[in-house]
Amino acid sequence: MNLSTRSPLLCLSTLTACLMLQGAAWAxxxxxxxxxxxxxxxxxxxxxxxxxxxxxxxxxxxxxxxxxxxxxxxxxxxxxxxxxxxxxxxxxxxxxxxxxxxxxxxxxxxxxxxxxxxxxxxxxxxxxxxxxxxxxxxxxxxxxxxxxxxxxxxxxxxxxxxxxxxxxxxxxxxxxxxxxxxxxxxxxxxxxxxxxxxxxxxxxxxxxxxxxxxxEPGSGLLLLGGVAILASLLHRRRSSTR
The missing domain is CATH 2.60.120 (Jelly Rolls)
Structure with missing residues (x-):
């Protein structure tokens, strides 16, 4: 999936959900x-x-x-x-x-x-x-x-x-x-x-x-990283439309 051609907000929601599912483990x-x-x-x-x-x-x-x-x-x-x-x-x-x-x-x-x-x-x-x-x-x-x-x-x-x-x-x-x-x-x-x-x-x-x-211990860090990347994409997209 090309993140630059899709809605960053939609991508952010999707990535957040995926990371939360992957980060859940049955203990x-x-x-x-x-x-x-x-x-x-x-x-x-x-x-x-x-x-x-x-x-x-x-x-x-x-x-x-x-x-x-x-x-x-x-x-x-x-x-x-x-x-x-x-x-x-x-x-x-x-x-x-x-x-x-x-x-x-x-x-x-x-x-x-x-x-x-x-x-x-x-x-x-x-x-x-x-x-x-x-x-x-x-x-x-x-x-x-x-x-x-x-x-x-x-x-x-x-x-x-x-x-x-x-x-x-x-x-x-x-x-x-x-x-x-x-x-x-x-x-x-x-x-x-x-x-x-x-x-x-x-x-x-x-x-x-x-x-x-x-x-799982690393799921929080992964989620924060994904949010940071998509926030950057959203900022770049807004800057290019000005």
């Missing part, structure tokens, strides 16, 4: 997102007598389901909120939920299991405080999810990792600021995981990989 970003201190709590209720309420501030998140008729069944679940605002605006490549178990899970029944499930919080506006957000009222029907422990495959205390990319992506798509998970158990099953109060390396956390468009 991978790995981030660890931890549950805040108020972002995990234990919620318990009885099938006959209703809710017992929340237990907060401990270093463990317990789970249990005790079958003891005629007094009703006692349920205990752990609720976890993890902030995901740092992932907004990029493309989510992957997300892992990490939990550290405390000791061994167990059951007083023939078979027991513990799972972690994603909670669709709908249009609720979450704050990162499980109690203030009132999540206990919507977890009583939850069950299943990703297997944490099973009496068929007993394991000692260890790190547990789960692919939760689809769940986190759903939260991002819905514009939510937190991803919420619930630890639940089957009949007569008990055990716990470390809570946020246990420290960043033990508490519930998300390990996420994202991409975001960032300018």
């Amino acid at each position: 991978a970003n790995s981030v660890t997102l931890n549950a805040p201190l108020a972002g995990d709590a234990v919620y318990a209720w009885n099938s006959k007598f209703g809710p017992y309420g929340y237990t907060v501030g401990g270093t463990e998140l317990g789970v249990g389901l005790q079958m003891a008729p005629p007094y009703g069944n006692d349920y205990t679940v752990g609720i976890i909120e993890i902030p995901i605002t740092a992932l907004q605006g990029g493309d989510l490549l992957g997300a892992q939920l990490q939990l550290n178990t405390v000791g061994n899970f167990g059951t007083g029944y023939y078979y027991g299991s513990v799972a972690i499930s994603w909670l669709d919080t709908g249009a609720r506006s979450l704050t990162g405080d499980v109690v203030a957000d009132g999540l206990g009222a919507i977890v009583s029907g939850g069950s299943g999810g990703w297997s944490v422990w099973s009496s068929y495959t007993p394991e000692g205390a260890m790190l547990k990792q789960f692919d939760v990319a689809s769940a986190v992506q759903a939260d991002l798509h819905a514009g939510r600021s937190f991803s919420t998970f619930v630890l639940n158990g089957s009949r007569d099953t008990y055990g716990s995981i470390y809570a946020a109060e246990s420290g960043l390396s033990l508490g519930p956390r998300l390990l996420a990989d994202t991409t975001a468009a960032v300018p």
